[in-house]
Amino acid sequence: MGRTLAEKVWDEHVVRTVPGEPDLLFIDLHLIHEVTSPQAFDGLRLAGRTVRRPDLTLATEDHNVPTLDWDKPIADPVSRTQVETLRRNAEEFGVRLHPLGDLDQGIVHVVGPQLGLTQPGMTIVCGDSHTSTHGAFGAIAFGIGTSEVEHVLATQTLPQAKPKTMAVTIEGSLPDGVTAKDLVLNLIAHTGTGGGQGYIVEYRGQAVEELSMESRMTICNMSIEWGAKAGLIAPDQTTFDYIKGRPEAPQGAAWDAAVEHWKSLRTDDDAIFDKEIVLDASTMTPFVTWGTNPGQGVPLGASVPAPSDFEDEQDRVACEKALAYMGLEAGTPMREVKVDTVFVGSCTNGRIEDLRLAAQVIEGRKVAADTRLLVVPGSVRVRLQAEEEGLDVIFKEAGAEWRGAGCSMCLGMNPDTLTPGERSASTSNRNFEGRQGKGGRTHLVSVPVAAATAVRGTLSSPADLD
Amino acid sequence: MDKFTTHTGTGVPLKRSNVDTDQIIPAVYLKRVTRDGFEDGLFAAWRNDSEFVLNREPYSTGTVLVAGPDFGTGSSREHAVWALQNYGFKVVISSRFGDIFRGNSGKAGLLAAQVDEKVVQRLWDLLEDQPGTQVTVDLESRTLRAGEGEGAVEDSFDIDDYTRWRLLEGLDDIGITLGHADDIAAFEATRPSWKPATL
């Protein structure tokens, strides 16, 4: 019987397999950042262990770093300690680090692909749940906890039970103005936040094949938002073209050998998935969340739902709690929801294509009077590229804030936070209570919706702009 | 890691579903570089509310948390597990856990016991009717027990065999894997040379 893409990649990395025990998987790339690694390095030190493969390890600073004055010492002493701890650990254990101020500093999931380190058929882990982003290249990539970070540092392997496989087939083409973000928000509303639990998901079908690499990353990024272990997409010419020529991409004969292998990374025709979901892209519209988990979303053209719209008791209670937290009335058209802050950035939508899309909508327009627009590039390279293309000027002329690279308001660990009751439209991936700052209210949106919302001050799409 | 065989403690009904890791411990509390001291960030947004279950006696000293479905979804922060442990919890019971959270629990020695949704409901009823009810969780037999007579709850829970074994034995995962160092070296010798390296 044939195998799925995920099974092929899995099988290629099994170091040891014994019935009744998880497989021991070899890890091709281990990404590290300042928040989830200090205790892991401490553990190594305590046990007198070393990093087995520093040459397969890469560290960057992203979660906790300021996006203003990034060339000055970090003001918050606790944040500074965490960042300095990473620097000390990287130095002591011989790990390559891209610190603040470095050309390759940025969100770990933006940095890996842009360096060409993320390649098809790899196993990639990081102490961060959005590691699923790298699956867009046909890699098995997933987030791990700090104990596992320590485990990978010490052994370059992880014991892992083999997940089930699921196919999500998106038929048809996305209509104009509807993005990968809308697609994945649609999907999560369809499945619920636990729908992917226990599965490695393969996204396939015409709509997925038509997407750019960066849009594919947006979809795989949010796999964790519906509970999937990982999400991946079969590599194709789009993938190869994206990797070619990047700093860490194979070259010459090595490139040819790599591509030949990558071409074999497809689900066999007779392979069987444990579960299949089929959605139609052609009927999708811009999608926004109204609640406090990413599954609580509706089309932008719809209204805030009422608890009575839900059959399931738990869903009703969840809706009630979410409406109270979000300060929303059932029945209010989403387009009338007034937004204080718009955040464009994060590992979901902080790449160059996203910034181009935002600039296209913003160009020649102004950010609404009592709305602020924060544009945070995913990495220093993205920032420099955007500046080369003059996007920063477009943003600044519209009245937006143009910032340095990092996670920023995606999780509000640095000074970029919402205040209690403040409402945001955010291109990030989580609308959890307090995610962007205590008491902050988050609506997840696509990049075009974010940009149009900044102009009108209420949730909007570019079609609403005159 | 300490061995885990059985635990008895006050049950705490957390009547919420989809308690993600940002609610268990918000990001601003993640700046510490140690594994302890995270109890102050546990459920931080709710702790100001005097009606919140952990602010009420006798729940405030509970050690067995009984939560709604999809507990621990979201981020990979193991700090969520540490915060629960630092506060004093030994066991979390839910009908569905976020994958990474469940994995992290197993590594850090917090027992994540998965039960049927009805069992959660019955435990909630019991713990609210009779605050302070002791819940006993036996990892050996994979069973839990709470209360006596009419509303008593006695049922089994799910946990995968490997995690159960490691918890029972108090085994360090890394030590086990380093026992297979030869297998790892043999695997490394077969990796294609075009695979990327960072150094």
Ligand code: SF4
């Ligand atoms: S941008 Fe947000 S989701 Fe992505 S790694 Fe940073 S904090 Fe996590």
